[in-house]
Amino acid sequence: MTQLTYAEGLIQQYASLFKEATSHSLTTELCKGTLSDARLLVYLIQDLLYFNVGLRLFGRALTLCDDVSASIVIAKQIGFVSNAENDYFYKAIEELSTSFSPEQVRQMEQTILPAVEMYIAYMEDLTHNPSITYAQVITSLFVMERVYLEWADNAITDQIIPTKLAFKYNEWIVLHSGEAFTQFVKFLESEVNRCGDSAASRNSFLATLEYEVGFFDECYDQELLK
Numbered sequence: 001m002t003q004l005t006y007a008e009g010l011i012q013q014y015a016s017l018f019k020e021a022t023s024h025s026l027t028t029e030l031c032k033g034t035l036s037d038a039r040l041l042v043y044l045i046q047d048l049l050y051f052n053v054g055l056r057l058f059g060r061a062l063t064l065c066d067d068v069s070a071s072i073v074i075a076k077q078i079g080f081v082s083n084a085e086n087d088y089f090y091k092a093i094e095e096l097s098t099s100f101s102p103e104q105v106r107q108m109e110q111t112i113l114p115a116v117e118m119y120i121a122y123m124e125d126l127t128h129n130p131s132i133t134y135a136q137v138i139t140s141l142f143v144m145e146r147v148y149l150e151w152a153d154n155a156i157t158d159q160i161i162p163t164k165l166a167f168k169y170n171e172w173i174v175l176h177s178g179e180a181f182t183q184f185v186k187f188l189e190s191e192v193n194r195c196g197d198s199a200a201s202r203n204s205f206l207a208t209l210e211y212e213v214g215f216f217d218e219c220y221d222q223e224l225l226k
Contacts, residue, residue, distance in 0.1 A: 007142065007192045010205045017209050022150035024216040031155035033162050033169050040168060041096040043219040045108050046116045048089045050215070053123045054144070055081065060127045061141060064134035067194075073187050085175055092168045115218035119211040126204075135195035136204040142188040143208040149185045152177040 004012060011018050026043060029035035035043075058078045065071045097105045112120070126132050126140055152173050155161050161173065175181070195201060 005189075005193050006197050007189045010192075010202065011146075014206060014209055017206075017213060018147075018150075021147045021209055021212045021216065022154060024151070024213070024220070026216045026220040027151040028155070028160070030169055031152070031161050031173060033165050035169070037096050037099045039220060039222075041093065041100070041105075042108060042113075042222050044089060044093050044096070046113055046215070046219055048093070049112060049116060050120060050123070051081075051085070051089065053120050053127070057123050057127050057137065057141065060132075061134065061137045064132075064137060066134065070187075070191055073184070077184055080180075088171050088175060092171070095168055113218045113222060115211070115214040119215055122207060122211060133200060135192075135198055135201045138188060138191045138195060139201045139204040140208045142185070142192050143205055143212065145181075145185045145188055147209070147212050148176040149181060153182075 026035065026039065030040065055078065058074060058081070062071055062074045062078065065074060123140075126137055155173065156177060161170075165173075192201070
């Protein structure tokens, strides 16, 4: 019997929560093209807040990384998300906003949902707290990216994605699937394994996974644009 790696063991240990994060109604409906414009707009506006903080977290990982080769991989990914993913946010939000009044959109843009606010505070601590280690940061980034890869790959495997899917849905799937993104997630996993087991790393894994579930839950259940 093949022994699980440290990262694989964490996923198995928290399998129920991991499944909840990777098979959420929000992402399942997004992949089917049935997620309402209201829910998608709320999700993207809130995720953009998280994205901006997450970019700085990638920077913290780059600062703390003790391996030159790994640093190059992280730096390249920072460049990618700063271009392709950043552009998608603004194009999709602009398109979706036409379905609502300026007042509704402004209200959403000025609102930070409680679960998102808590997640951002956690990420800010990872980014700025001087006692935080590379293992904690890279483990958190691994969870974030593995969750997104998993829901996208599951949708592709289960063949729930329509052949002709609108840009607002399809591009988000494209950004979180495919060979390049898969290889980056595998890199993060290898870094988690390289850092090894520690209480701090385990806490980072669990906390990030819980925040991911809370983020999806609250964006899906919000009342702001219903």
